[in-house]
Amino acid sequence: MRPFVAPAFFWQAAPSVDTPAENPGAAELAPAAPLAPASSPSSLALSVRSDLFIVIAAYNEARAIANVVSELLPHYPNVVVVDDGSADDTARCAAGTGAIVLKHMLNRGQGAALQTGISYALKHGAEYVVTFDADGQHSPEDLPALLAPIVAGEVDICLGSRFLGHSTSMPTTRRVMLKGAVIFTRITSGLRLTDAHNGLRAFSRRAALAIDIRLDRMAHASELIDQVRSSGLPYREIPVHIRYTDYSLAKGQRSTAALRVALDYLIGRLLR
């Protein structure tokens, strides 16, 4: 007789402040084929879900993309990397890991690449879509907590917030810029978020269908928040950890770009 092993539900791995003790989605979450042992110290999402897609927009990320994807793939088989017309070997590096790789023939911007990945995921039956950054600043360990409220049917959208969690070594200029973005988003969209420009987000299918990113470049982050509000779908902020490395900081937005992004967003809103 086989000994009973309690299944490791993925919200148990990294409980968030919002995780309910009794989860109505429990039966649905029973792992079909656990990849990692329940005693795994990191305890990532332990269930393989074929209806969960992780979308990564990558532009000239050949150095980082393979690591990022291979951290995710053992636990999440549907990783969609959208190479946004990179000049380097991003697509080839990503393809070598076994991820689904789409390639924009021309560089269209991060917003456009994310929408491509989301559209692909929806076309292939995604029930849950996660957006994840390509530069290695997000931790796969945050995904269980990010997804739990959606899988449980409590909300449709979960937005990662680095200010609810704790991020390692965030430079002051970055903190000021991000806080500025939060205030900007509060004024333009009316949503009281703690972190407006975090690339780690999770959507239910319903929410992903309601999202239509039209601002191709960096202003898509504010546009997305607008659409979260106008969709009327319930959302929640979940604390996530950001790993700031020299690489991710170099790849990130410069403080001087903030004005251009804000202008792009405002014009896009006027002309929409």
Add this chain to the structure above:
Amino acid sequence: MSVFQILAVLALTMLATATLRGAARGVIRKRMAVVWMLIWIGAAGAAIWPRGTAVVARAVGIGRGVDLVMYCSVFVMFIGFFYIYTRFRHLDHALTVLVRQLAIEHPVSRRGETSAALPLDEPSAALPRGEASAPPPTASRP
């Protein structure tokens, strides 16, 4: 008529002819052709009868005819910029939709494949091999 007037009227006549021809061929939309024609006719009127601009300028509360022409030109230019900018944004979005469609329909690699199925460096990367390298169809005659 001064030399300037003759040259201006000649140039504007050519522009008007080009506009009408463009509208007839469908290169310029009919509505835009009407707007352009009004601009050319207005400009020709101002060139032939400069005092007219002064009369209109006084009527609308601007001191000199030259100022009126200046304001009108700047105004028309701003409208032109705005029009071109919105057209550009539409075109930009259409390009994104096209690039997206190609990317979705022709993935570089699917789930579990560990090698790129397509040559990535050529512009034909997003096309399936068959289409990219197929020889052009040759017409066969009986």
